[in-house]
Amino acid sequence: MTSALSKIYFFLIGLFLALPMIVVAGVSVNEKQTLAFPPKGFSLSWYGEIFLNPEWRNALLASLTLAILSAALAVAIALPLAWFLWRRIAPWANIFQLLGVAPFTLPPVITALGLLTFWATTGFYGQPWTAVVSHAIFFVTLPLVTLSLGFTAIDRSLVEAAATMGADDRTIFRTVVLPLILPYIVSGYAFAFVLSLNEYIVAYMTIGFTMETLPIKIFNALRYGYTPTMASVTILFVVTAAVIFSLVARFGDLPKLLGAMSSDDK
Amino acid sequence: MRREAPQRLADYGPLFFPAMMLIVFFVVPFATMIAVSFFQRQQGGFYVPAFELSNYQRFLSLFFANVLGFSLMLAIAVAICCVVLAVPFTYLLTRMARKVQIVWLVALLSVLSLSEVIIGFAWSTLFSRTAGITNLLVMAGLMSEATALLPSFGAVLTGMVYQAFPYTVLVLYPALVRLDPTLTEAARTLGASPLKAFFTVVVPALRNTITATLIMVFIFALGSYLLPQILGRPQHWTLSVLITDQAIYQSNMPFAAAMAVFLVLVTLGLVALTVIAGRKGEAA
Numbered sequence: 001m002t003s004a005l006s007k008i009y010f011f012l013i014g015l016f017l018a019l020p021m022i023v024v025a026g027v028s029v030n031e032k033q034t035l036a037f038p039p040k041g042f043s044l045s046w047y048g049e050i051f052l053n054p055e056w057r058n059a060l061l062a063s064l065t066l067a068i069l070s071a072a073l074a075v076a077i078a079l080p081l082a083w084f085l086w087r088r089i090a091p092w093a094n095i096f097q098l099l100g101v102a103p104f105t106l107p108p109v110i111t112a113l114g115l116l117t118f119w120a121t122t123g124f125y126g127q128p129w130t131a132v133v134s135h136a137i138f139f140v141t142l143p144l145v146t147l148s149l150g151f152t153a154i155d156r157s158l159v160e161a162a163a164t165m166g167a168d169d170r171t172i173f174r175t176v177v178l179p180l181i182l183p184y185i186v187s188g189y190a191f192a193f194v195l196s197l198n199e200y201i202v203a204y205m206t207i208g209f210t211m212e213t214l215p216i217k218i219f220n221a222l223r224y225g226y227t228p229t230m231a232s233v234t235i236l237f238v239v240t241a242a243v244i245f246s247l248v249a250r251f252g253d254l255p256k257l258l259g260a261m262s263s264d265d266k
Numbered sequence: 267m268r269r270e271a272p273q274r275l276a277d278y279g280p281l282f283f284p285a286m287m288l289i290v291f292f293v294v295p296f297a298t299m300i301a302v303s304f305f306q307r308q309q310g311g312f313y314v315p316a317f318e319l320s321n322y323q324r325f326l327s328l329f330f331a332n333v334l335g336f337s338l339m340l341a342i343a344v345a346i347c348c349v350v351l352a353v354p355f356t357y358l359l360t361r362m363a364r365k366v367q368i369v370w371l372v373a374l375l376s377v378l379s380l381s382e383v384i385i386g387f388a389w390s391t392l393f394s395r396t397a398g399i400t401n402l403l404v405m406a407g408l409m410s411e412a413t414a415l416l417p418s419f420g421a422v423l424t425g426m427v428y429q430a431f432p433y434t435v436l437v438l439y440p441a442l443v444r445l446d447p448t449l450t451e452a453a454r455t456l457g458a459s460p461l462k463a464f465f466t467v468v469v470p471a472l473r474n475t476i477t478a479t480l481i482m483v484f485i486f487a488l489g490s491y492l493l494p495q496i497l498g499r500p501q502h503w504t505l506s507v508l509i510t511d512q513a514i515y516q517s518n519m520p521f522a523a524a525m526a527v528f529l530v531l532v533t534l535g536l537v538a539l540t541v542i543a544g545r546k547g548e549a550a
Binding site (some may be wrong): 010013017020021081084087088089090100107109117169194199204218230233234237242249255260 | 530
């Protein structure tokens with residue numbers, strides 16, 4: 001394809017991806033409580049509103065707590081599983097890999113409804129921690145994929161050397177494997193964290209009536225009309241996601257995490 | 267180090283916690299949902315164990331057939347739009363410098379991680395009369411006055427393509443980035459234009475990848491539940507919307523569960539059909 005044509009194509013796709021965010025960013029700095037674009041006046045007060053208004057602040061805190069804890073639990077489930085699958089020959093254990101990928105592959109409403117019936121049946125419905133477990137299960141796929149990829153990159157002879165010197169599995173894991181796998185743990189955590197921060201249906205179906213996360217708060221607020229605060233929250237979220245993924249790219253090999261060969265192979 | 271089969275019980279240690287969590291919090295809930303789909307509903311949002319098929323019978327009506335038909339049609343439309351847009355885009359992206367790729371990948375991941383609520387809000391702003399894109403057209407002198415472009419089918423489709431496009435690119439990315447560049451080089455050396463090389467060499471080499479991507483995007487789009495509500499009219503609501511509505515607002519868990527089980531079966535059935543069709547295509 002000629003390069004002029006492909007430049008136009010990339011520009012149009014970029015415009016398509018950016019346009020909603022440009023308009024929302026414009027709306028978020030409106031001076032008055034109206035949704036107007038191009039913005040009328042300039043004010044950052046709607047950004048202050050997220051932190052000053054107790055409703056928005058609580059929703060922000062709920063979302064952050066949920067994302068921090070559920071991403072940690074997702075990594076805690078994925079790490080030993082990925083380690084076991086790499087360390088041992090047990091073909092039947094692959095079924096757990098499949099189970100780890102399934103919640104993310106099915107339409108989310110299915111996983112959400114399954115968890116809702118489960119929490120309702122067991123009587124835990126509405127407890128905040130059920131949302132942490134629900135998100136951890138829903139997003140376990142992400143650390144599982146990055147960690148499985150990370151393990152394949154580890155040179156097995158390093159582990160062999162440690163074993164020959166008499167180290168047991170626990171010591172090998174702590175001294176050899178963990179330092180090598182750490183970047184993949186961080187990126188797996190980052191993926192699960194960002195997606196949990198933005199997730200709506202699973203959070204809504206499990207704790208929606210007892211706790212409001214930011215996406216739930218935005219959707220509830222949508223019913224009563226639009227406010228510029230929603231726009232400022234949206235921009236805050238996009239910027240957070242972009243910063244976190246940029247950090248992953250800065251300290252890790254992002255194309256490789258997404259399936260390309262590593263930069264040294266090229 | 268060679269991989270070894272587990273010898274002692276202690277070797278299974280690392281598997282214990284993940285296996286327990288996945289069984290208790292994924293397999294059991296899934297099974298509970300299937301069981302509840304056969305339960306009998308009681309007034310007031312409760313249900314009692316039973317075995318009846320009435321929940322399944324209920325959506326064998328014209329209304330639910332229409333909703334299911336619309337959901338499938340919408341998901342297919344989204345999948346086709348995304349693949350048509352994303353295949354050339356991803357192909358060109360993988361031929362770019364790694365640094366440029368990283369910038370695009372960060373942007374795509376950021377859009378992908380956005381909540382459906384936020385995407386819905388952003389597009390409803392963009393399509394609105396007061397703050398929408400038509401204001402720009404008026405400013406440019408192309409339109410006489412601003413109008414609202416929603417609720418409409420076009421708005422739902424645009425929002426869903428926006429949501430699914432980054433996902434499509436990331437599904438295609440591994441296959442395209444590993445595609446042997448000598449394939450197109452050979453075609454170019456033999457005198458094919460870049461466009462011709464793309465359509466006669468790259469696209470056929472990726473036929474299976476494209477089929478798999480279509481299925482994955484289709485399932486992804488089938489999961490959309492908020493965009494049809496925010497950007498569309500009630501006739502644009504999908505099965506996911508009805509499931510949520512029955513579970514939360516009508517308190518009819520058995521019926522919601524039955525629809526969810528049905529949705530899983532339809533999804534898996536379509537995947538199986540496409541895989542079989544793909545195999546036959548290869549054999550021929």
